[in-house]
Amino acid sequence: MLCTAWDDSSPHMETYWRGLIASGEFSWNPEGRSLEDYESAYLQREFGPECVDAIRLYAELFQAVSFWNRALCEKGSHRRLDKLLDLPDPQNPGQWSQKHEERLNIAWKEIKRYSKIKALLEDLSLKARRNRYHLELLSAINDFQSTSPRLLLALQYCDTADKMKRAQGLEKIHHALKEFDIVWEELKKVYEKTRFISYPEGYVKDRYSHLASQNEDLSWMINVEKQYHKLVRDWLNIIEE
Secondary structure (H helix, E strand, O other), rough: EHHHHHHOOOOHHOOOOOHHHHHHHHHHHHOOOOOOHHHHHHHHHOOOOHHOOOOOOHHHHHHHHHHHHHHEEEEEOOOOOOOOOOOOOOOOOHHHHOOOOOHHHHHHHHHHHHHHHHHHHHHHHOOOOOOHHHHHHHHHHHHHHOOOOHHHHHHHHOOOOOOOHHHHHHHHHHHHHHHHHHOOOOOOOHHOOOEEEEOOOOOOOOOOOOOHOOOOOHHHHHHHHHHHHHHHHHHHHOOOO
16 A cells, blocks of 8 residues: 555545545435444444543544644644644744634643543553554554644744743744654654565656645645744744844
């Protein structure tokens, strides 16, 4: 399987599989069983009978990845970026946080969701009889997508006239950027166990302008992060002069 085969071979794609299977079942027999019954049956078939209680796993993952998809975008998303999120103005402390209050409140909730998903995946990994790789991949994705709300909250910490608090916020930003690099490398290591993460020699590129065909490796998945992190680093150079 070539990871660049489809634009949605990304964190979003990994949350779709159970839905694709469900569409087959319910198209044949829409009255056959409830969604809760299907969820339990899917978990039993996917991971084993001890895992049937984790019926909120995919719903939580989908919500988390949905926020990641737009967290750093003022307009648009990872697939169709229109405008990147702006950065705090040191001359007007607090203004950025007020402007993005709703987004930042969601970011706090997403950090809590991340911890909840992490604990659930760790429990499932202990119980699962099969498909442990799938749980490993979901864990790597969960770590990866949590980096965006962490960066936003670090920026919020800097958006203050308090010099000491701002200095602490700058440290948090540096840590968030470093953490992203680490979890991105970990995600690639997990991906490459089952798929190519770069084009093999002689690969014929897709003639259509799909997002995944624009780069020869997985960097298309983090196009938004690359651009936004550059803005943040340039901003840091000015702030820390």
